[in-house]
Amino acid sequence: MKKVLDDKTQITNKKKLKKIEDEIWKELPGSNGLYFVSNYGRIKLYKIYKKDGEIIKGTNLKGYRVISLYIKGKSSRVLLHKLVAETWITKPSKDCKYVIHLDWNKKNNQV
Numbered sequence: 541m542k543k544v545l546d547d548k549t550q551i552t553n554k555k556k557l558k559k560i561e562d563e564i565w566k567e568l569p570g571s572n573g574l575y576f577v578s579n580y581g582r583i584k585l586y587k588i589y590k591k592d593g594e595i596i597k598g599t600n601l602k603g604y605r606v607i608s609l610y611i612k613g614k615s616s617r618v619l620l621h622k623l624v625a626e627t628w629i630t631k632p633s634k635d636c637k638y639v640i641h642l643d644w645n646k647k648n649n650q651v
Contacts, residue, residue, distance in 0.1 A: 566627050571611055577627040581620060581649025583607055603646035621649045 560580055568575040568583070576584045576593065584593035598607040598620060605620035625639040628651045641648060 568609075568623060568627055571609070574611065575609065577623055579628060579651045581605075581624050581651070583620065583623060605647070605649060621646075624649050624651060 560578075563582075564579045565576040565584065566578075567573060568577050574586055576586065578584075583596045583598075585596050586593045588594060596607055598605050600606070601619075606617050607620050607623065609616050609618055619639075621641060622639050
């Protein structure tokens with residue numbers, strides 16, 4: 541986010557994106573290029589910083605990371621591990637509704 545103090549001075553509040561060498565990004569299905577999810581369980585928003593995107597931290601709900609999404613004018617709160625699974629893992633059948641952390645670590649959202 542940039543704040544203009546006068547015509548010549550600007551302050552930038554954007555944090556530098558920590559690069560992870562083998563991180564791969566995929567577009568979140570249905571997000572029209574606004575949201576991308578990495579194989580490391582991070583999510584980027586390309587609304588304000590269209591070139592590099594901005595990492596969304598989200599909030600914590602009973603140990604699970606929760607992300608607020610704004611798609612097509614609608615707001616929704618979604619568990620990050622579900623977004624990662626929807627983006628990276630093919631469902632074995634349409635009946636599958638749950639995503640379980642295989643290592644039982646709620647903070648580990650990697651594929």
